[in-house]
Amino acid sequence: MDIKIIGIENIPLITEGNDIAALIVDAMNNEDIDIKNGDIFVIAETIVSKAEGNKINLKIIEPTQKAFDIAKKTGKDPHVVEAILRESNEILEVGPDFIISETKHGFVCANAGIDESNVEDNMATPMPEDPDKSASLIMKKIEALTEKEVVVIVSDTQGRAFREGAIGTAIGISGMKALWDRKGEKDLYGRELQTTSIAVADELASAASILMGQADEGIPVVVIRGVNYVKTLKSSISTAKDLVRPKKYDVFRKT
Known part of the structure; x- marks a missing residue:
C-alpha cells in the first residue's frame, strides 16, 4: 500500500x-x-x-489579578495569560513557562491552544x-x-x-x-x-x-x-x- x-x-x-x-x-x-x-x-x-x-489583540486585553499571579509563576506576559484564562474552562497545572488547561472545547493542552506564531505582532490566534x-x-x-x-x-x-x-x-x-x-x-x-x-x-x-x-x-x-x-x-x-x-x-x- x-x-x-x-x-x-x-x-x-x-x-x-x-x-x-x-x-x-x-x-x-x-x-x-x-x-x-x-x-x-x-x-x-x-x-x-x-x-x-x-484573533486576539493582546494589546487591549486587561489582565486580572489572577493573570498577574500566574504570570509571575510562568514568566509569561500577563496579557497572554489573561487570553489563556478566557479560552479555558479550567487551569490544571502551572509551571515555569507553561500553563496546562482544559479549553472551552474540552481539550487538555498547553496555553489553551493559543498560538502567537505566524500571526501579526501583538496578536494571537485561539482555536x-x-x-x-x-x-x-x-x-x-x-x-x-x-x-x-x-x-x-x-x-x-x-x-x-x-x-x-x-x-x-x-x-x-x-x-x-x-x-x-x-x-x-x-x-x-x-x-x-x-x-x-x-x-x-x-x-x-x-x-x-x-x-x-x-x-x-x-x-x-x-x-x-x-x-x-x-x-x-x-x-x-x-x-x-x-x-x-x-x-x-x-x-x-x-x-
Missing part, C-alpha cells in the same frame, strides 16, 4: 473572510494536482481561525470556536467545487504527557471517524484484540505536521492520499471530541 503526503504550496496569507476551500482548490489546480475521492485534507487551525476572524463545524463547512465546499468525496481534519500542534516534543493533533474532523476500533480483530498469532482503539485522526494530523512544520515553511494545508480505511470509516456524526478521554477515566488528572 502506498500513502502519499502532499504539501499544498501557494496558499496566500489568510485574512478574515477568505474562503479556505476555494483557495485550496485554486492552489491545487495551479500546481496540477488533481483532487481524488478519499483525499484527506489536513488544515492548520491557525488559518481557519484567521479566516473566521478569530476556532467550533473546529468540527469549521471542518464540515470546508469539506462540503471542497466537495461542491470538485464533486469528489473528501475528508477534512483541522489540526493543532500540541505536546503530550510524559513525552518531549510536540506533534500534530486533530481538533476538528469531518468525513471520517476519529477513532478506529479494532476490538475483535485477530493479531498475527490469532489472538482476538480486546481493547485496541487507534486514534486515526491524530495519526493523520501528525503525518501532515512533518510537511507543515512550525516556522516559515508556509504549508498550512496537506493532502494525505491512499489511506484505505477512510471510506469504510466515513461518518458525519464523528467529531474530534471523540478523542477526548472523559475526565472520570483520566487517572492522571487531579479531581
Whole structure:
C-alpha cells in the first residue's frame, strides 16, 4: 500500500473572510494536482481561525489579578495569560513557562491552544470556536467545487504527557471517524484484540505536521492520499471530541 503526503504550496496569507476551500482548490489546480475521492485534507487551525476572524489583540486585553499571579509563576506576559484564562474552562497545572488547561472545547493542552506564531505582532490566534463545524463547512465546499468525496481534519500542534516534543493533533474532523476500533480483530498469532482503539485522526494530523512544520515553511494545508480505511470509516456524526478521554477515566488528572 502506498500513502502519499502532499504539501499544498501557494496558499496566500489568510485574512478574515477568505474562503479556505476555494483557495485550496485554486492552489491545487495551479500546481496540477488533481483532487481524488478519499483525499484527506489536513488544515492548520491557525488559518481557519484567521479566516473566521478569530484573533486576539493582546494589546487591549486587561489582565486580572489572577493573570498577574500566574504570570509571575510562568514568566509569561500577563496579557497572554489573561487570553489563556478566557479560552479555558479550567487551569490544571502551572509551571515555569507553561500553563496546562482544559479549553472551552474540552481539550487538555498547553496555553489553551493559543498560538502567537505566524500571526501579526501583538496578536494571537485561539482555536476556532467550533473546529468540527469549521471542518464540515470546508469539506462540503471542497466537495461542491470538485464533486469528489473528501475528508477534512483541522489540526493543532500540541505536546503530550510524559513525552518531549510536540506533534500534530486533530481538533476538528469531518468525513471520517476519529477513532478506529479494532476490538475483535485477530493479531498475527490469532489472538482476538480486546481493547485496541487507534486514534486515526491524530495519526493523520501528525503525518501532515512533518510537511507543515512550525516556522516559515508556509504549508498550512496537506493532502494525505491512499489511506484505505477512510471510506469504510466515513461518518458525519464523528467529531474530534471523540478523542477526548472523559475526565472520570483520566487517572492522571487531579479531581
